[in-house]
Amino acid sequence: MVKIGSSLLVDGAGAVRREWLASVVGDIAARRAAGQEIIVVSSGAIALGARRLKLERGGRASLEDAQAAAAVGQVALSAVWEALLAGAGMTMAQVLLTLGDLEDRRRYLNVSATIDRLLALGAVPVLNENDTVATTEIRFGDNDRLAARAAQAAGARGVVLLSDVDGLYTANPARDPDARLVTVVEAVTPAIEAMADAGSGSGLGTGGMAAKLAAAKIAGAAGIHLAIADGRVMAPLTRFAETGRGTVFVAGEGAGRRKAWLAGRLTVVGTLTVDAGAEAALRRGKSLLAAGVVGVVGNFARGDVVAVAGPDGVIARGLAGYDAGDAGLICGLRNEAQAAVLGYAPRAAMVHCDHLVML
Incomplete structure (x- = not known):
């Protein structure tokens, strides 16, 4: 499972960073050729739609603006993914999810079955929150937690969160020059949580480091390892595999799938x-x-x-x-x-x- 945030996929003018995204697609093609199955969680719909609708604050001035921007932007986002994946000989499948799709047990199992079948057919599932219909009360709020919950449903072995930082630091590196990168986290303890910064520096995304730690806890409950890696470079998955620079949250054995679903619920x-x-x-x-x-x-x-x-x-x-x-x-x-x-x-x-x- 690979999650891509809005700040990586969309530039400051609200356009897709197409060359960078093409390098990610190259990474995906290489991993599939090596025998791995890849699922993508892609943000960016609201940011892309806001540009086309000329909405202020990246489409996040109000819930209504965000829903309208998502309705327009999701079309553009899917078109870019479909074109780039097709150009690399892969078939893109769009899966839009709401919180209820993974909180309700029956719907969760349906999502699991759908993703499993798409992978069996050789497609690359590209997931996103269905922001057009999600409201404040029934939304994930960030795609980090969506990625961790969807990874549970898909039975994934690992989640990589591509971010505009290269991992968890002992303090916010933008404010503290003495902050050090934490390369391995064995357990998300209160001391680890105290290191998180909930802010989103780009203004395009949501969540921040606090959301990534929440995702790590959800993934860990299911025995799924999670990594935060620098997505600002070209071919970021290849770079992470070669350098190992980032933060890896090591999962234990994990609960059975039903208990993992319980542990990962947000409501x-x-x-x-x-x-x-x-x-x-x-x-x-x-x-x-x-x-x-x-x-x-x-x-x-x-x-x-x-x-x-x-x-x-x-x-x-x-x-x-x-x-x-x-x-x-x-x-x-x-x-x-x-x-x-x-x-x-x-x-x-x-x-x-x-x-x-x-x-």
Whole structure:
């Protein structure tokens, strides 16, 4: 999975950096010839559309401007990708995604199946957020996290975020001359997160280093390595392979695909708050029992994704075994007392360990 940001693909005048993009296509062709399958996440639709519509602030002055710019720009973006890939003997496939396509389990599986079939047919899937219909409440907000979530769906082994910086630094190198490049990150700890800068220096994109760390956590939950590499050079994938300069976030074994989907979700519909004893049991791999739940927030149904919060904050995510009403009735009760309150035999757990992932 390769993600390309707007600041790399589109110049300051709002035009495609076609020569640079052609060098990326050359990289893709070389990797495919070596036996790798490549999926692209390409930003740039809003920036390209804003130029054609003569919109201020790169089309990001308002949600309506961004949606209009995306509607125009996505056509232009796809045309450039299709022409360059075809010129290198490859077939481009466009896949536009919204947050709901990867948050809803059924739709997530549909996306997975579609990408798998496109790859089997030899196409190069080019993904982007469907900014024309996405709203503030139902959007990824940046393509770094979209790339990590789509990589989960595709069963990718690695994600490369091509950026206008060459990796994670100990501080913002534009402000601190003593900042040092961090080449390998074994875990995204609070100390690592403190190094991130949420700003987007170009003004064309969204997110920043904070979004890239969020993407690394999503990818890592699925056992997918993620790298940040300098995209400002020609043939950036070849350069990264030759020099290794950048930041690599090393993933562990990762959860199973269902649990990885849970861990990578960006939205939940409720929260179950638990006591310290229940938190300790969860960390030992146990299910969440109603007796350990001290609070229920949200309007969720059985099977919906909820957060589990301990005394110090959110610790897990899982599928609710009860709807919010029944969960509220039995929280704090031991198993033998629940039937009288519910009017039916209680289930084994509030959240079963098979449907729960620690964060």
